Amino acid sequence: MNHPAGHKPLTILIAADTYPPNVNGAAQFGYRLARGMTKRGHDVHVLAPATESGASHTEAGGEWSVHRLRSHSTPTHEYWRICLPWEIRRDVSMLFDRIQPDVVHIQCHYMVGEYTLYEAVKRGIRVVATNHFMPENVNPFLPFPSWFKEIVAKNSWRDMGRVMGKADAVTTPTPLAAKAMHDHAFLRKVLPVSNGIDSSAYELKPGEDIEPHPHPTVLFVGRLAEEKHINVLIDAIAKTPVELNVHCEIVGGGEVKPALQAQAARLGLGGRVKFLGLASDEVLRIAYLRATLFCQPGTAELQSLVTLEAMSAYTPVLLADAMALPHLVDGGENGYLFPPNDSDQLAARITELLGLPSADLERMGKASRSMAEKHDINASLATFEALYYGALTEDLLAEYI
Template sequence: MGCDTFAPDVNGAARFAERLAAGLAERGHDVHVVAPGQKYRRFPPATEVIEGVPLTVHRLPAVRWPPHDWLRFVWPWRAKHYARKVLSEVQPDVVHIQSHIVIGRGLSRIAKQRGIPVIATNHVMAENILDFTTLPPLLDKMLLKAAWDDAERTFHIARAVTTPTRRAADFLESTIDIAGVIPVSCGIDASNYTPVLTPRESNRILYVGRLTTEKHIDTLLHAVTKLDPELDVTVDIVGGGDQRKSLDALTARLGLTDKVRFHGRVDEDELRSLYSRASVFAMPSIAELQSIATMEAMASGLPVVAADALALPHLVEDGANGWLFRPRDADDLAAKLTRVLTASPEAYVAMQRASLQGVEIHDIARTLDTFEALYRGEPLGS
């Protein structure tokens, strides 16, 4: 399994790869993960405990990308060299790349040379990388085209290409020359979360995710200023990212310092506790190919208010388990949050139950079944 981002990174693609690898290992598969190392040196394959499961992880020499708060990457011109070494050592039956950018690119090309089947999953919108290039707009445009052109070449190597939702698959098919992209949910083990099916005594809004530009957390902060003061809301923001300082400053300018708490990165126990204490989950991002955090919130029995963008409408049904709002529209977000926070006890619990019902189709067991079938080259549903 080739990953350009993996533990200890905290993001949707890394979390999916960790859960998929651990789930496959628990089913008896010999899973080897290829991922960037935390230093620029070659590490021997080592056993790492991921999601409570021991996995063999091959850490490659990687360098830090300064404009980004955590991103490390392998030099692209070394990717094939490392791929040859790992594939010769492991002799895998199948290669599953989680990214087409560096490690996945190298693995896919060497796997093709050796006749090893490749499965590719796309978690990336190349547009989201532009915030960190530090290049002028014209060069950004050229880089974007080159990135998608290279993605197309990589995906054409794969026996099957997947992405987390149907809308994300449609986006990929409309962006590059590819057809037959298969939507496969990232999956979630709902038993890890504890829904509390009752209205909350206080109004707590929760956001979980990276603090980056495309997440539009500023929209959430502006929306909070538009809520009725009598609602007496508090906001918990969980996650780290390059926008933390600017969001701190915005919080102060808006006079929300006493209402908003930035928790940074938290462990799983604290995260589950925050889900259980929240009244509503807010996801203002416009770049979600699925949103594992939103699924975790649903598994915790939370109503969700999310931007009507990309894949989020697959998770949020207006008036059922929450509401969709117009992207970047703080007034509309405030109005939809108000609908949840002022709902009758019966309506609130109905939204909670709808979230629990809606997340059932994203059970991780289904995801594992699907990828096992793809690895074996079986038609889906057989």
């Protein structure tokens, strides 16, 4: 294995506050980062909360080591678990003693990321910090009034700056997210590095023939959470012309699923809105390949890997004009933006696109694929590897936002 500037393989510790089997973008990135760095010849260790009650432990088997910290469930989230500082400090320190990491890569400024960073800084170990967080991601799980949530958000940004400001390098998936961290967390040097995607995984294999749906279908993939605004998509489906017979597939699980199912039934869409639940990689891949359009109505997306996956499958997209999503749309070329929470405009765009000749939709799908290929995961892995070695030039570092 060749490494930058002839460097030897590293022992890498990835600290993640959410990791599979959790289903969200940050968890998937942590998994793909571990897999990618392992394939590049490094000794990779992942540190994450345990998925159930019990002592800290190391999972058996696997291509890389996964170490689980004692954790506790939260009453407002179906799978999110928290680690308490006084319960994990010693275990984190003992893990450092055992594996002797060359570099630490934290994925969040919360407990696991924070105390792993503190241990690394104390030992003089290089730290890279990546942010996947927006305050809007946790708002639905805080049973407080809006004014109090604003205080929590302000404090969250402040804590992010305090923790990640100690890292040797700070990254986030998009330039827009980097600007938000600059403006709200007061981090002066944030490098936009795409989470990356393997586009080849979402195209037809040689000799493969996957039939499209018999009716136009709009696909959503993601956690069924308040900030995803899937209710807006369901409302929009109900507002499209009846003769178009527009269907919708929703892949994912989450706390608002019962409310969404009730909404679809109330609007008489029981036969046109299908909830697929949590899907395997292959089922998800086929859903992307069969869909006519992909829609992401969320308003707190730092990048949206699922949108990039859909684009890799040659699918036109309809995305809310919010956070990082505008970076994934070239208006009229691969899809359109619509005003956040505006089901009328979304319905109009769905109707407009489904009225186009198939050749135009095919052209837009090809444009989506071309845009997705710019987020090749190998380029992202190479950038992170260079950050681990401290091999990026001062000229590039000076371009941080």
